[in-house]
Amino acid sequence: MKFVAFERAKQGTGASRRLRITGKTPGIVYGGDSQPQLIELDHNALWHALKKEAFHSSVLDMELGGATSKVLLRDVQYHPFRQLVQHIDFQRVDAKTRLTMKVPVHFKGEEESDAVKLEHNLVSHVTTELEVSCLPTDLPEFIEVDLSGLKKNGTVTLKDIKLPRGVRWVSHGKNAPVLASATPPAAEEEVVAPAEGAEAAAAAAAPAKGKGKK
Numbered sequence: 001m002k003f004v005a006f007e008r009a010k011q012g013t014g015a016s017r018r019l020r021i022t023g024k025t026p027g028i029v030y031g032g033d034s035q036p037q038l039i040e041l042d043h044n045a046l047w048h049a050l051k052k053e054a055f056h057s058s059v060l061d062m063e064l065g066g067a068t069s070k071v072l073l074r075d076v077q078y079h080p081f082r083q084l085v086q087h088i089d090f091q092r093v094d095a096k097t098r099l100t101m102k103v104p105v106h107f108k109g110e111e112e113s114d115a116v117k118l119e120h121n122l123v124s125h126v127t128t129e130l131e132v133s134c135l136p137t138d139l140p141e142f143i144e145v146d147l148s149g150l151k152k153n154g155t156v157t158l159k160d161i162k163l164p165r166g167v168r169w170v171s172h173g174k175n176a177p178v179l180a181s182a183t184p185p186a187a188e189e190e191v192v193a194p195a196e197g198a199e200a201a202a203a204a205a206a207p208a209k210g211k212g213k214k
Helices: 013-021 043-050 053-057 194-205
Strands: 002-007 024-030 037-042 060-064 067-078 085-092 099-108 122-125 129-134 143-146 155-157 178-183
Touching: 002 043, 013 024, 013 085, 024 043, 037 043, 043 053, 043 085, 053 099, 099 178
Parallel strands: 002 060, 024 085, 099 143
Antiparallel strands: 002 037, 024 037, 060 067, 067 085, 099 129, 122 178, 155 178
């Protein structure tokens, strides 16, 4: 994805507030061999871009001052209750340096699985994003998981799928996570047995002790 940024000359709380009043969002670009650079973006364009999944999980082309550079979105600060982006951070990307990024997980094929078609299991998407390490050119927009082979009460873990070429999962010392699981539907409430129901009805109809006719 591509977006346009502009150089920002002034910094500070007052300057940022004035920018927001004019429909701009202050930001910063850091990393690489260059010094951090102050930027500003059109708020409306940025707001719509942030609604797209790829803007959060892929290498972006930033046009600034007539030149285009590769960056990653690293942080977004929203207003507590208004639809307003208060600040945004980007990191420069070095084509020869591995990067770490959280990538969304997309699921497909669960409706064709035995777990759903034959056993009427409910499928839960347990893991919705994975932290991966790779070169910028190998960064996937998302990781697709095929659930068509899911069986009754079965699970799909990270060990069951093949990551894209050049992509490694960042484990932080944890075991391979469960990506999706199939569980039977909740059992229906037990129906009261007929005999128990008859006894309850008789007890309710009987007059209370000591309250009969004199």
